[in-house]
Amino acid sequence: MKEALLEIKDLCISIAGKEVISNFNLRIDRGQVMVLLGQNGSGKTSLIMAIMGFPSYQITRGDILFNGESILGFPIDQRAKLGIGALFQRPPTVRGVKLRQLINMTSRSRDFDLDKAAEELAMTDFLDRDLNLGFSGGEMKRSELLQLIAQEPQIVLLDEPESGVDLENVSSMGRIVNDFLKAKDRAALIITHTGYILDYVQADMGCVLSNMQLHCLKDPKKIIQDIRKYGYDKCLKCKG
């Protein structure tokens, strides 16, 4: 059995006093790729933000372990340095901070070839632009992925990586994500609505977040098929 990289135990998350995730349990092993599905507003993004340590997402109960150690008291940057990386769905615009500048500050590997990686992601023209300023949805996602690759995390939390990305770039993004994960046996938690990314990324397991809890641990492609056929309503009833 592989060793657990990320373990979430009986986790309760509140935003401004309102509970959004309740008694949530999840384990992701080293090298494991987990897909998380769920309706809009089901708390998927909140889960990623809480794992990353954003203070607005308060942990009211439970624990998050990374490599067997609780990270609850750690600030965001320390979690990033430990090896947790996130691709955000809607990253903020940061005026004055250039994409290249940030990557140079945060890149963890001396061997990282920024220009080559940027070219692969069609982001060369964006390196000297302010972060996310005037970026389209797809450009934002590619910029996020570029930053993430430079960061070399052990686990990546991808929040709808393909949303807003055109079909042509979904395939290149998907392949780049897959190569990146496989290269160093990285783990991933991928939130997806469409499932397009799964055509390129080999996912081991899928699950559905509904009613604040996790259901239906099985082949993610099968889950997506079922959801397309029966909708999320069946998940609520089935609770498999």
Added chain:
Amino acid sequence: MSQMQRIKEELDQKAQSAYTKKATFGDDIDLESYHKTPGEAEYPKSLADLTPSQAEIVLSAGVDVKEKERWGTFLQMDHSVIHARSKKEGLEVMSTSEALKKYDWLWEYYWKAVAVDSDKYTAHAQLNPYHGYFIRALPGVKASFPIQACLFLKSGNLIQSVHNIIIAEEGSDLQIITGCATESFGSRGMHIGISEFFVKKNAKVTFTMVHNWHEDIVVRPRTGTIVEENGIFLSNYICLKRVKDIQMYPKAVLAGKNSLARYSSILYAHPGSRLDIGSRVNLQAENSRAEIIARAIAHNGTIIARGNLRGETAPIKAHLECRGLILGDKGNIYAIPELEGCCEGVDMSHEAAVGKIAKEEIEYLMARGLSAQEAQAAIVRGFLDVSIMGLPDVLKGQINKAIESCEKEAL
């Protein structure tokens, strides 16, 4: 009485009438509380004579005593001209007092872009004239390197009052870096600087001013610019060091068709500093364009960022932009943008935004592994980005150093 004497007497009379006239903006300064002359002070005899610490101070204001990549230098300490020399044919650098002796025609320019009776500070400068620089590019002369000028306040308790005249003759291209600095650490002082720019037909002036004062220095520059047909006036102002109180509101008049003025300012108000700084452009000719851009950080200090664009004819195009960042509990920024459209067909706009660094921006950068402090420093540095100004590389290095020290203070 000669014509020049008559002009001077008339100016003196006007100045006398304004000797106690308060300025429209800024705290009223009691000029009598400062000395008009420095008493017995010793000054270097040449650029090479500057002490290492003096050379360092002027360098931090962008003025290199080795004159590397400079086509001329003017250095004045208190009321004494230390150096005034051009290294390039077709560019003139001398003190204004010398230029007025040399060129009778210069009296036609004297106080034409700034009114001598504007307020007590202009009046003081007329009645207590102590040089300042005269810089002129002859017709068609294009500068590859800037001329540098430094006005240095050495003695404590002194008012330094200078009158600068800059003329870019037809078709010329003039670059000027001017740094104002002080050595009078810990003692009070005042600087009054009158600057008049004349940008002739098809000429271009790029003027970059760096202010490096100290916390007990009061500064009242009074600046006016007249731009003729197809002329371009680019003015950059950088104030990142401590100062007690600066109030200035330079004005450009776009008098010729297709002329352009752009003011860019980067301001940092340290605790206790008060910067009341703006730019004004009167667009009087068809197809003239103006842009005013200000970046202001109030770190427990006060910034009043003014801007006034007046479209007097059409078509014209003008835009004003002010972005302010407040650091600390006691920082204040007042952004006062004004647009005056005086006829149909003007195209004028403004945008102003003042706030603190957004929490989500800091957290986002932290999620990439930067500490909260590193994230804030990166955002502050980005905010003070001088790349919009197109500065020479030599100056960028100095400004980056000043920005670094601001970052450290801000943390």
